Amino acid sequence: MQIKSKLPSVGTTIFTTMSQLALEHKAINLGQGFPDFNPDPALIQAVHQAMLDGINQYPAMAGYPALRAAIADKTQRRYGRLYDIDSEITVTSGATEALMASFQAFVHPGDEVIVIEPFYDLYIPAIQLAGGIPVAVPMTAPDAAVPYYRVDWDRVEKAISSKTRMLVINFPHNPTCTILRPQDLDALEQIVDRHPLMILSDEVYEHLTFDQKEHLSLASRPKLAERAIIVSSFGKTFHATGWKVGYCCAPAYLSTEIRKVHQYTVFTVPSPLQAGLASYMQDPVTWESLPAFYQEKRDYLHQGLQQTRFKPMPSEGTFFLLASYENISDLPELDFAKHLNQAYGVGAIPVSAFYLNPNSEQANHRLLRFCFAKQPSTLDQAIERLQKV
DSSP states (O other), X not given: OOOOOSOTTOOSOHHHHHHHHHHHTTOEEOSSOOOSSOOOHHHHXXXXXXXXXXXXXXXXXXXXXXXXXXXXXHHHHHHSOOOOTTTSEEEESHHHHHHHHHHHHHOOTTOEEEEEESOOTTHHHHHHHTTOEEEEEEOBOOXXXXXXXXXXXXXXXXXXXTTEEEEEEESSOTTTOOOOOHHHHHHHHHHHHHSOOEEEEEOTTTTOBOTTOOOOOGGGSHHHHTTEEEEEEHHHHTTOGGGOOXXXXXXXXXXXXXXXXXXXXXXXXXXXXXXXXXXXXXXXXXXXXXXXXXXHHXXXXXXXXXXXXXXXXXOOBSSEEEEEOTTTOOSOHHHHHHHIIIIIOEEOEEGGGGSSSTTSGGGOSSEEEEEOOSOHHXXXXXXXXXXXX
């Protein structure tokens, strides 16, 4: 029987490919974005206690009420906006499901969706599954004057057409490690003033910003919040990526449509995980301490890479940093990443993999993405191997 694929251009993701290479070559995997350490024992105990307390059956479709209340409290505390726990907060099966449900709820066949390039690899196939047409707008790459990626909002606005349904943004940004500035939110406000589109804001690294810089959520601007679906992740926040618990906050008129998809996709999310997270989050220190925790790891890897021929770039957020290999090789990013894995035993992700056309000159800036959400011993071994490159 012949099958017509809905995603004919989708193959194995770069993360799976590079992780498999790391296994084959016994490499230290600084590619895929997950910690190699456990969540806080207090969080594990809170989930265990929830199981013992009998919280093991279906919770409410929109999420365990105490967890939605904790999300509302945290969001108001940080960004000044109070979302209604009954109609504006939905707990999802990871940020992945929140994103997928949002695309399915709002993108119709033929709709255009603007994505900022480079972008997280889920966006394009999710848009295509909904029948949408992705429109990529590249960020301005780092140069001698400005050593980080940034968005050209005039270029974004020029990409908007009568068919544009949605703009997707992701800050703190994966893979470029850039954060939003007040002028970025100003530009977004001007865009929503002039165009009837919604914004899907992927903020999964909201608690991982460094050097005393705060994440500027779209929730902090009322004009943007009224048009925005804001997505976050407990997996990224609390070192529990395998639990796959996330959420989205959006005005009721948007949340209603997202929940229609959510209820027929997963219906709900494991109840003891939700209850444990709700209990754990009662102490704000659980998320307020994260910037310092991860900044120490960022600085450790950054300093280690300075002892190599790689050139580490500033990382303002996420648990990644980029490093240039321009002084080492002229190979395209994918080829060099494979070479690094096979010859030196260190796994990293080519930034070109986050572009629509990864083989283009525009996508290849001789940059690799390294994950520093690792134990010091893991980073030490990686740095030792990279010193030999």
